[in-house]
Amino acid sequence: MLRKLHDATIPLLDQLDGWHHPAREPVEVVLHGDFAPYNTTCRDGVPVGIFDFDSAHPGPRWWDVSWALIQFVLALPDERERRTELFCDAYGYAYEDEHVLMRLDDMIRTIREHPAFVLQRAERHDEYYAGLVGWVSGTGEARS
Structure with a gap:
């Protein structure tokens, strides 16, 4: 879901000013800024929606991916390495x-x-x- 969100924001990259937070370099996508379980909604245990975009701003994909790993993976003490690998593979990100x-x-x-x-x-x-x-x-x- 995070990858789809990021990819969908690419057309917005001509708007680097006017965000609550300044753009972070290198600018690749519009970041959610706080992609975490408390800002997603699930149906039957599967994430289906994202909300709370007050921290959105342009920046590098790794900024959101790293926070998502911290919140969705590292917060769980079991199988951190395996879960990190699965998350990164699903996103297409080199940890x-x-x-x-x-x-x-x-x-x-x-x-x-x-x-x-x-x-x-x-x-x-x-x-x-x-x-x-x-x-x-x-x-x-x-x-x-």
Whole structure:
């Protein structure tokens, strides 16, 4: 579904200005910006819809793919490697630890610094994502 969404946005790439977030280089598609289970709807366990496009902006496919991996795959402690491979194969994306780590670092920084993330700071979401950094980088196990 994410691949279809990205491919459908290519005609919009002449609109690089006016988004809530600035374009990220290299611009390949319009990103959802927060593609995660809490922004999808399912029927019989199968995703059928995407909503909440307030973080949409132009950028590289890996930005959304990495966040989707964090939210749909790494959040589940079982079979992370196999699920990552399946997700990336379905999308047609060559997995890179560096991209996932960059996306995690961005979210940790956002939670710690952005004034709108008061609840996430209070609930220590940054610590959860820091645990995933440890798992992805091989320096420790992520907490589930």
